[in-house]
Amino acid sequence: GAGVSQSPSNKVTEKGKDVELRCDPISGHTALYWYRQSLGQGLEFLIYFQGNSAPDKSGLPSDRFSAERTGGSVSTLTIQRTQQEDSAVYLCASSHSTGSGTKNIQYFGAGTRLSVL
């Protein structure tokens, strides 16, 4: 697609339920990133994919968080047994590659605003 697409744009869930957030990167971009943005804060790195593999999962805050990417394209971030502190905007970004210069510029989707009641 023309840009990074995320769905849903808003998700309200009850504490304890599982949620799935979807990211469709820019066509041809091999690298995909998930970030979390809490209210009034900067972006917190969660996980990075190169193709279908995730060389860096260091930002996932707990084992309730997982992500996968299939076909080198769409990625799903899953949060199990959601807690109120999981409420945030989850942003996805993609880049052409992770080389130096313009090819590793990250382009962002509009995010999914998650509210855990």
Added chain:
Amino acid sequence: GQQLNQSPQSMFIQEGEDVSMNCTSSSIFNTWLWYKQEPGEGPVLLIALYKAGELTSNGRLTAQFGITRKDSFLNISASIPSDVGIYFCAGQLAHDMRFGAGTRLTVKP
């Protein structure tokens, strides 16, 4: 992970005024970037800097990559109401990108 120190946190200025914000880090980066985020949207890239000492302009925006590779600034000249938003700095090393907490800019007509 280690985040960048971005200042100021917020600015309230009159239309037509110039704005300056900066970012510092204890780590070096190969790339410095400045993004703007508006409500309900993801960050949009404004300027990317690739070399220490580089000074780059994009219209009324000017940004510099510090010589030490640990800092960057962004200037906006002759501000207009549509400049309102949150500006984030980001330092990048390969896939690793760290963000400042943002500068919230309000422009009064």
